[in-house]
Amino acid sequence: MSTADDDARLAPEEVRAIETLSRQYENKRAACIEALKLVQRNHRWISDGRLRALAPLLDMTPDELDGVATFYNLIFRRPVGRHVILLCDSVSCWIMGHDALLQHLERRLGIRRGETTADGRFTLLPIVCLGHCDHAPAMMIDDALHGDLDAARIDALLNACRGAVLRWNAR
Ligand code: FES
Structure with missing residues (x-):
């Protein structure tokens, strides 16, 4: 798990964007990579706090979503530069x-x-x-x-x- 920014949560507009995205799939889980990318575009990386906030929007547990995020090497689980x-x-x-x-x-x-x-x-x-x-x-x-x-x-x-x-x- 990551080391900082754990108090961060998703902004209301991010939640709405993710809900819109997930409705495009029969199974919300199928939207998980796109949803992670969406959050990462806004924050550069995926903090534990944001991962925990994102997971239920995709009908996933934080551990399941973390497994996807960790496996996919274009999702950053630690802070990165610009x-x-x-x-x-x-x-x-x-x-x-x-x-x-x-x-x-x-x-x-x-x-x-x-x-x-x-x-x-x-x-x-x-x-x-x-x-x-x-x-x-x-x-x-x-x-x-x-x-x-x-x-x-x-x-x-x-x-x-x-x-x-x-x-x-x-x-
Ligand atoms: S080995 Fe394929 S792009 Fe580097």
């Missing part, structure tokens, strides 16, 4: 230079994989195959998929996210 970088570490990307790109990202961001920058702007996470193997190495930043990566392309993408000069790490 931009989430998901670097693929599956075989095609690994062969095509994953390790060097990971080191580059870690240097540029000043964090290790699994961490969030001190300014809360970026979180760097691993992910399994993104289905973009013909353009390996690949990563996602938020909802956007990027392939054929090299250090220069990564720098350009980070700069585009920041809209400002990066704090270059001299390591």
Whole structure:
């Protein structure tokens, strides 16, 4: 279970949106991933409090919904930064230079994989195959998929996210 924000609850408009969503399915449980995404769009991650509030709207127990949220690697159960970088570490990307790109990202961001920058702007996470193997190495930043990566392309993408000069790490 997550570590903070446990008192948070769903806003009334979120509850209405989830009820509207779940009515589109014969079984409310079928809406669980979309409902988790909806809550995550508003809060960046799914706190324990919000998960507990969401579960009964989908006729699920919190443990059942947590199982789905934990299994689905695009649902975040811990706080993340404004931009989430998901670097693929599956075989095609690994062969095509994953390790060097990971080191580059870690240097540029000043964090290790699994961490969030001190300014809360970026979180760097691993992910399994993104289905973009013909353009390996690949990563996602938020909802956007990027392939054929090299250090220069990564720098350009980070700069585009920041809209400002990066704090270059001299390591
Ligand atoms: S192995 Fe990285 S996108 Fe498939």
